[in-house]
Amino acid sequence: MTGKIRVERVAKEYGPIKALDSVTLDAEPGRMVALLGMNGSGKTTLLRILAGLEEPSRGEILYESNRITPQQLRKVSTLVFQKTVMFNTNVFSNVSFGLRIWGFANGEVKRRVYEALGTVRLAGFEKRRARQLSGGEQQRVSLARAFALDPEVLLLDESTANLDPANAMIVEDVIRGARERGGCIIILATHNLHQARRLSDKIVHIHYGRVLASASPQDFFTNPSNETTRKFISGELQF
Numbered sequence: 001m002t003g004k005i006r007v008e009r010v011a012k013e014y015g016p017i018k019a020l021d022s023v024t025l026d027a028e029p030g031r032m033v034a035l036l037g038m039n040g041s042g043k044t045t046l047l048r049i050l051a052g053l054e055e056p057s058r059g060e061i062l063y064e065s066n067r068i069t070p071q072q073l074r075k076v077s078t079l080v081f082q083k084t085v086m087f088n089t090n091v092f093s094n095v096s097f098g099l100r101i102w103g104f105a106n107g108e109v110k111r112r113v114y115e116a117l118g119t120v121r122l123a124g125f126e127k128r129r130a131r132q133l134s135g136g137e138q139q140r141v142s143l144a145r146a147f148a149l150d151p152e153v154l155l156l157d158e159s160t161a162n163l164d165p166a167n168a169m170i171v172e173d174v175i176r177g178a179r180e181r182g183g184c185i186i187i188l189a190t191h192n193l194h195q196a197r198r199l200s201d202k203i204v205h206i207h208y209g210r211v212l213a214s215a216s217p218q219d220f221f222t223n224p225s226n227e228t229t230r231k232f233i234s235g236e237l238q239f
C-alpha cells in the first residue's frame with residue numbers, strides 16, 4: 001500500500017543559493033503531480049529531496065503524516081534522472097541494477113526485468129549494449145529500471161526532453177499506464193505545458209524556489225491564480 005506524501009515548508013540552500021524556499025505540496029497515490037517552472041526554479045532539487053538524495057535545509061517530508069528520513073525515502077521512491085546514465089554493459093544488467101542492490105532473488109530479478117522492458121516496449125533488447133542505444137531508447141531503459149523496482153513514489157525529471165514526438169508519446173503512454181496499474185504517486189518535472197495538461201491531476205508552478213500556483217490542469221491554464229503564472233503559461237515571463 002502506498003501512503004500520501006506531504007512536502008512541508010521545505011527549504012534548500014546551497015551556500016548563498018536559495019534553491020527552494022518554504023515549499024509545501026501534497027501528493028496522493030494513483031495521482032500525478034506535474035512540476036512546472038523556469039530553468040533553475042528548483043524542480044530537480046525538489047525531486048532529489050523526495051528521492052532521499054538530498055536533505056532539506058529546513059522543513060520536512062511527511063509520509064502518511066509521519067516524518068520520513070532521506071534514508072527511508074530512498075526505499076519508497078525512485079528518481080529517473082534528467083540526464084540518462086547508462087552503465088557500460090547490456091540492457092538486462094542496466095535494468096536489474098537496483099533489484100540486485102535490494103537483494104532480490106535471481107528468478108524475481110529476471111521476471112521483473114522482462115516485465116519492465118515489455119512495459120517500455122523494449123522486449124528483446126536484453127542483450128544490447130545500453131550505451132549503443134539511441135537517446136530515446138536509453139530514456140526508456142531508465143524508465144524500465146525504475147518500473148522494475150515498483151516504487152511507491154515515482155519521480156520523473158523531464159523524461160521526454162530530447163525525444164522525438166513518437167518516442168515522447170510512447171513514454172507518456174508508459175507513464176500513464178504506470179499510474180493506472182500501480183496506484184503509485186508520480187511527480188514529474190517538465191517544460192512541456194501540453195504534457196503537464198495531458199498527464200497530470202495537479203500542476204504546481206515553482207518560481208525561484210517558491211510554489212506560486214497549485215491547481216487542477218483545467219484551472220491552472222484557464223484561470224491562473226496570479227499574474228506571474230499567467231505570464232509563464234503564455235511565454236511572456238522574462239528572467
Ligand SMILES: Nc1ncnc2c1ncn2[C@@H]1O[C@H](COP(=O)(O)OP(=O)(O)OP(=O)(O)O)[C@@H](O)[C@H]1O
Pocket residue numbers: 014017018019037038039040041042043044045046082
Ligand atoms: N548542488 C548544487 N550546488 C549549488 N547550486 C545548486 C546545486 N543544485 C542546484 N543548484 C542551484 O539551485 C537552483 C535550482 O536548481 P534545479 O536544478 O533544482 O532547477 P530546475 O528547476 O531543475 O532547472 P532546469 O529546468 O534547468 O532543470 C539553481 O539556481 C541551481 O543552480
Ligand SMILES: [Mg+2]
Pocket residue numbers: 043044045082157189
Ligand atoms: Mg532540472
